[in-house]
Amino acid sequence: MTAVATVIGDLVGSRTSQDRAELHRRLGHALAEVNERVSPVRGLRITAGDEYQGTFATVREAVRATLLVRVQLWPAHDVRHGIGWGETAVLDEAGIEDGPGWWAARAAIEAAERAAETPAQRWLRTAYVVAEGAEGGADPALVNSGLLLRDERVSGLSERSVSVLRGLLSHETQRDIAEALGISASAVSQRVRADGLAAIVAAHDLLAPEGDR
Structure with missing residues (x-):
């Protein structure tokens, strides 16, 4: 297995949308546009419900992609992202993936959700976690400090x-x-x-x- 930057995203507050079909159409269009502008290993795609996923060769490209998705939809709709770094594996012919890289992305999006409940980080929408034992990637403290400042600026x-x-x-x-x-x-x-x-x-x-x- 090779370490990659994994991205899990979801729509914030989408269950209250008056037209969920239109919201998902807009999300699909935004993801398609972003995939054309960055270089994903596996392009961002809606997986189930309000969630989407994709993989990138570098954390840098994953960070770029998360900004572009958010800017495509904000301020009408908001999104939350978890960026992970670690190994992944394809489990079956359907292309289902698993592995530490995905566990890290899941932990990251959950961390972003928890952090947004605190006054100092209420505008945080993106977090980054490195899988235990993973080599490469980027320093989580450096990445997360930049994400916090970026998200606060965009939210306003x-x-x-x-x-x-x-x-x-x-x-x-x-x-x-x-x-x-x-x-x-x-x-x-x-x-x-x-x-x-x-x-x-x-x-x-x-x-x-x-x-x-």
Whole structure:
């Protein structure tokens, strides 16, 4: 078995949705778009109910993918992610997977849910856990500190600011974003400064493979 970065995600509060079919359609569309923009080992896919999973060769790519999924759906819908690092194995011909990497991702998403119940981390939506004995990966303290700050910043964004952020993450110019949203370039620039959008994008791009920066 080879160690990979595993991702388990779920929709937050989806059971109260008035149109669950439309919500799942939007989720499926968001996952498909993100899979085209990152390099998964096995693409993000809905597995059952409100949950989805995917695997990546590096923790960096997994972290990038979790931001992109959240930004695709926020603020209309929110998602929670657990990122694990460890070995996985395919158990049968249907492609069912198991192993320490998946156990770590499950522990991570449960940790994110518990942490969000505390005042200091109420906006946390992503956590990272390394499987016991796994080699490689990344330092959990470093990754989780970055995730906490990232999630707090994204959680405070309005719908218009998220629209600007989506454009920036796609490397569109501020002028092109302004034209697409029907607002002035100055208004876009003000949102970029006031909401720290440039810092979110810069951190996201630092995690990209060298050829994609």
